[in-house]
Amino acid sequence: MSTQKRFIPEAEARDILERGFAGVLSTTSPDGRPYGVPVNYCYSGEENCVFFHCAKEGRKIGNILFNPQVSFLVVGPYEVLPEKITTRYESVMVSGTAAIVSGPDEKAEKLRALCAKFAPDSPWARDGSLPCGDSLIVKIGIECVTGKRNPG
Numbered sequence: 001m002s003t004q005k006r007f008i009p010e011a012e013a014r015d016i017l018e019r020g021f022a023g024v025l026s027t028t029s030p031d032g033r034p035y036g037v038p039v040n041y042c043y044s045g046e047e048n049c050v051f052f053h054c055a056k057e058g059r060k061i062g063n064i065l066f067n068p069q070v071s072f073l074v075v076g077p078y079e080v081l082p083e084k085i086t087t088r089y090e091s092v093m094v095s096g097t098a099a100i101v102s103g104p105d106e107k108a109e110k111l112r113a114l115c116a117k118f119a120p121d122s123p124w125a126r127d128g129s130l131p132c133g134d135s136l137i138v139k140i141g142i143e144c145v146t147g148k149r150n151p152g
Contacts, residue, residue: 006148013092013147016076017043017050020092021118023074025052027063027098035063041072042113050094051101051110051139064098064138071095072140081152088152095144101137110137 020043026036037060039052050072054060064070071093078089101107115122 006150008147008149010145013145014045016090016092016147017074020074023072026071028067029063030066035059040118042117048142049139051137053114053135053137056136068098070098070140084152086152088150090149092147094142096140096142098138098140101139107137
């Protein structure tokens, strides 16, 4: 099967983004080395972005500040089919520009969304009293979304 036949419509790719929990953020370091790191994330179709929280310092942020052009990969459910020597899967690749969220209201809104997704019973998801002093929110403005699926 041609890999072209595995491409899915953008709306289906965005649905996979909506359902996903973790992805791999890929950045480039100042010396040109690629760096991929897994992150938990939220997707906002309204804002056409993916966002995540992270530490204020480190390789990830250093690379984003050096070159904000990033890619983000999400792999959905998959199953190895040994009898067919293939894998049933779905995946989405996003490319875009990463930026640190600087406004306190937007930062709090994004942190609440992350808490609602990953810790819905926490007080932070309900009342807005978020322990956000030591973290950043990074928002990736989506420029391109592609998805693939192999039904097996």
